Amino acid sequence: MRPDEAGTFAETFNAANVERYRDAAQAAGISELGVSEHIHRFQQSLSVWDHPYWREQAVDDIEAYCAFVREQTDMRLGLEVDFVPGREDLTQNLIERCELDYVVGSVHFLGDLAVDFDRYDIWTDARSPEAVWRRYYETLAAAAHSGLFDILAHPDLVKMWGSSRPAPPGDPRRYYEPALEAIADTQIAVEVSTAGLRKPVGEIYPAPAFLEGVVAAGAPIALSSDAHLPEQIGFGYERALELLAGAGVDELAVFERRQRRLEPLGR
Numbered sequence: 040m041r042p043d044e045a046g047t048f049a050e051t052f053n054a055a056n057v058e059r060y061r062d063a064a065q066a067a068g069i070s071e072l073g074v075s076e077h078i079h080r081f082q083q084s085l086s087v088w089d090h091p092y093w094r095e096q097a098v099d100d101i102e103a104y105c106a107f108v109r110e111q112t113d114m115r116l117g118l119e120v121d122f123v124p125g126r127e128d129l130t131q132n133l134i135e136r137c138e139l140d141y142v143v144g145s146v147h148f149l150g151d152l153a154v155d156f157d158r159y160d161i162w163t164d165a166r167s168p169e170a171v172w173r174r175y176y177e178t179l180a181a182a183a184h185s186g187l188f189d190i191l192a193h194p195d196l197v198k199m200w201g202s203s204r205p206a207p208p209g210d211p212r213r214y215y216e217p218a219l220e221a222i223a224d225t226q227i228a229v230e231v232s233t234a235g236l237r238k239p240v241g242e243i244y245p246a247p248a249f250l251e252g253v254v255a256a257g258a259p260i261a262l263s264s265d266a267h268l269p270e271q272i273g274f275g276y277e278r279a280l281e282l283l284a285g286a287g288v289d290e291l292a293v294f295e296r297r298q299r300r301l302e303p304l305g306r
């Protein structure tokens with residue numbers, strides 16, 4: 040809904056800006072639009088975690104956000120919420136402050152370090168890439184099992200840096216296993232996000248092999264461009280549709296008041 044680390048609440052959540060997103064969506068042939076602000080933009084997130092990045096970012100009021108989206112727009116009201124191990128109850132309390140349409144759960148941080156953010160870069164640490172990948176997918180599995188979320192965001196975010204960070208050699212599929220098992224157990228919806236096309240890796244999240252695992256697990260797919268600017272709405276959707284078709288996905292999960300339904304793709 041707004042560029043990372045930019046845009047005040049008033050600059051972002053106003054009728055004119057919503058109109059810009061609406062127009063862009065219409066041009067991209069998208070009729071139903073959801074907004075899912077990152078939890079760390081809200082003061083209330085500090086009740087869950089006091090990471091220095093969150094302390095710096097947490098300036099807005101979650102209730103003002105929810106009220107704006109509900110009362111002044113026709114968009115679905117979502118939140119992107121980090122899974123913080125050990126803080127599940129506090130996270131649940133935070134999620135329940137608003138009546139949301141959907142909650143996207145994500146893993147960016149492993150401990151205090153991030154897989155996708157150079158200011159808190161996990162990759163400068165002495166840890167082996169194997170250990171980082173293993174821990175990333177185990178944490179993703181725990182996020183699915185937590186029951187806090189409707190959708191699992193950008194499921195293979197750990198690849199975000201592409202060749203500019205170390206990666207384990209060989210077939211990455213062996214790392215997916217705990218996450219795919221958790222997805223099978225919980226039937227959580229899994230996001231296919233074109234945001235990765237804009238990142239150093241230049242690939243959709245998740246990789247085709249991960250998506251095939253999700254389909255084999257029988258879990259539903261949700262589609263996102265993770266747009267932080269109007270011109271990013273629907274970004275790369277043609278490539279996403281190709282990927283989905285290749286995996287045999289013909290319906291997508293959509294959410295209203297945290298109830299999930301499946302809609303045929305291409306509508």
Ligand SMILES: [Zn+2]
Pocket residue numbers: 119145147192193
């Ligand atoms: Zn994210």
